[in-house]
Amino acid sequence: MNEAALKDQSINRGFLFISFGAFFIMLSLATHLPAYPHMLAEFNLTPGYAVWMQLGLAIGLTGFQPLLGWIGDSFGLKIVILIGGMFMVIGSLLVAFSFSFWVLVLGLFFKGISGAAIAPSGIAYAGKFMVGTQRAKAIGTFAAFITIGAVFGPVISGMIVDTANWQASFIFTAILGGLGIALFAFVPHVKVQARKKLDVLGLIFVIALLLGLLTIPTFINSFGIESGMWIPSLLVFVTALIILIFVEKKQKAPLLDLEYVANRNFWVPTTIAVFIFLGYSGVMYLLTFFVQSVQGKAATTVGFLQMAVFLGTSVAAYLSGRIMKKLSARLVIGSGILVFSSGIIMLNFVTLTTSFTYLFIAMSLVGIGVGFQTPVVKGLVVSKASTERMNVVTFTNTVIENLAQRMGASLALVAFSIFSASGNNVGAIVNTSWVIMGFIVIALFFLPLIPRAIPGIHTSEDDLIDTNVVPKALQTEEIK
Numbered sequence: 001m002n003e004a005a006l007k008d009q010s011i012n013r014g015f016l017f018i019s020f021g022a023f024f025i026m027l028s029l030a031t032h033l034p035a036y037p038h039m040l041a042e043f044n045l046t047p048g049y050a051v052w053m054q055l056g057l058a059i060g061l062t063g064f065q066p067l068l069g070w071i072g073d074s075f076g077l078k079i080v081i082l083i084g085g086m087f088m089v090i091g092s093l094l095v096a097f098s099f100s101f102w103v104l105v106l107g108l109f110f111k112g113i114s115g116a117a118i119a120p121s122g123i124a125y126a127g128k129f130m131v132g133t134q135r136a137k138a139i140g141t142f143a144a145f146i147t148i149g150a151v152f153g154p155v156i157s158g159m160i161v162d163t164a165n166w167q168a169s170f171i172f173t174a175i176l177g178g179l180g181i182a183l184f185a186f187v188p189h190v191k192v193q194a195r196k197k198l199d200v201l202g203l204i205f206v207i208a209l210l211l212g213l214l215t216i217p218t219f220i221n222s223f224g225i226e227s228g229m230w231i232p233s234l235l236v237f238v239t240a241l242i243i244l245i246f247v248e249k250k251q252k253a254p255l256l257d258l259e260y261v262a263n264r265n266f267w268v269p270t271t272i273a274v275f276i277f278l279g280y281s282g283v284m285y286l287l288t289f290f291v292q293s294v295q296g297k298a299a300t301t302v303g304f305l306q307m308a309v310f311l312g313t314s315v316a317a318y319l320s321g322r323i324m325k326k327l328s329a330r331l332v333i334g335s336g337i338l339v340f341s342s343g344i345i346m347l348n349f350v351t352l353t354t355s356f357t358y359l360f361i362a363m364s365l366v367g368i369g370v371g372f373q374t375p376v377v378k379g380l381v382v383s384k385a386s387t388e389r390m391n392v393v394t395f396t397n398t399v400i401e402n403l404a405q406r407m408g409a410s411l412a413l414v415a416f417s418i419f420s421a422s423g424n425n426v427g428a429i430v431n432t433s434w435v436i437m438g439f440i441v442i443a444l445f446f447l448p449l450i451p452r453a454i455p456g457i458h459t460s461e462d463d464l465i466d467t468n469v470v471p472k473a474l475q476t477e478e479i480k
Helices: 003-029 033-042 047-063 065-075 077-096 101-118 121-129 132-163 166-184 200-223 231-250 264-294 299-326 329-347 356-382 387-422 425-449 472-476
Strands: none
Touching: 003 077, 003 101, 003 121, 003 132, 003 166, 033 047, 033 132, 033 166, 033 264, 047 065, 047 101, 047 200, 047 264, 047 387, 065 077, 065 101, 065 200, 065 387, 077 101, 077 121, 077 166, 101 166, 101 387, 121 132, 121 356, 121 387, 132 166, 132 299, 132 356, 200 231, 200 387, 264 299, 264 329, 264 356, 264 387, 264 425, 299 329, 299 356, 329 356, 329 425, 356 387
16 A cells, blocks of 8 residues: 555545544533533522523633634644543533533533534534545534434433433533544644644734624623623624734734635625524523523433434434535535525514424434535635645634534523513514524525635646546645
8 A cells, every 4th residue: 555545545545533532522512501500409599690601601611712823824633623622521510510600601611612612523624634535524424423423412412301400411511522632632743844824913803803702792691781781792802803903914924814704605604504504503592591491301312303403414414415516515514604694584483382393404404404514614715725734724713613612502592581571472583593594594695605616625727636536635744
């Protein structure tokens, strides 16, 4: 067997270890939702405090993702995924044995860092070492792996919460984090030719920007929109954004690749994903409190409904990766948006007695719609990125999507709280779903800007790629 074949075999093996490890980490990350009401009851807190729990998770998922991208490009992706596994163990144990609400929030923050390290890893790996059909299948497969983990997380957590207690569910995720570390240890280490200097100023202003943006819905929920307590957060966000753009343009190796962000293959699919993920994440948190607090059903019921979302996402992502090369990117993304919107429309007709089957179908459509478009979005994002900056590019995209999901969750909780203030909790979920429909309409406006072909996957006049040739990254980097 020649050297190129051996390297290709090593790359494929490494991808499988990353995918299986990511399965356990993302399963762990998906277990907290059914436990939320019980966690709040433990500390005698109202549902509004869930926004602070969400904030802790959100800061972990978004605030340090650019730093993790830099670590991946400077020291290798293996270091990043091992960090992800360790933070899952530490965060889970902090939550399980928390003696105060704020220690619990800190644990969720650490779990968020774990998700930030793992969620983009397989995409970065595929974008750097694979081309053509192999890349398309790998992106779809990894998207399926990280989502299939989330399929079982809510169900398992709901069962553990109902039969034991919510603390036991986090001890379980600590064990899963350990399994993830064991699998990541077998991923081949890729020697980096030149380490990049850390963009310290970029890191500081990224964290400031995200803190400002993420705390806006938190303060609105806690003090009301009329209080004006959220305005300082808005000012911090705007100021940090302006300074960050100025700082990053001066950097030779910026923490956020703003030059590539301006590329249509990055900003158009990412923008669409933002508006879709606002609704995707928001509807799951909305459903959690509607089913448990309004309909009065068990945590296990929420777990099965979450399973419908993630199962639909996982299966659709896997199939999308298999057919991505045969269909235009615009067609796949547009079809996904339409399926997603059909699930949201179903929520406009829920009542206090709406059946589990009806909600299960609605959530399945939501998941299928998002899963079908995700591999294409990721394929476009990495399509014109430099292999030397692949981790920064993929982590930049993921931090934006995670930010959208965290904002969507927080906004859904705030909207539900505002709409239900009149006492009509059923009307609250209907009104909030109409807000999500508004996000979908905005996403559709960007669809015509999506290119039909994906460089690196489709072959076109501008993208003459021989899928039988070993990727350049394999020729320039040594795999130990």
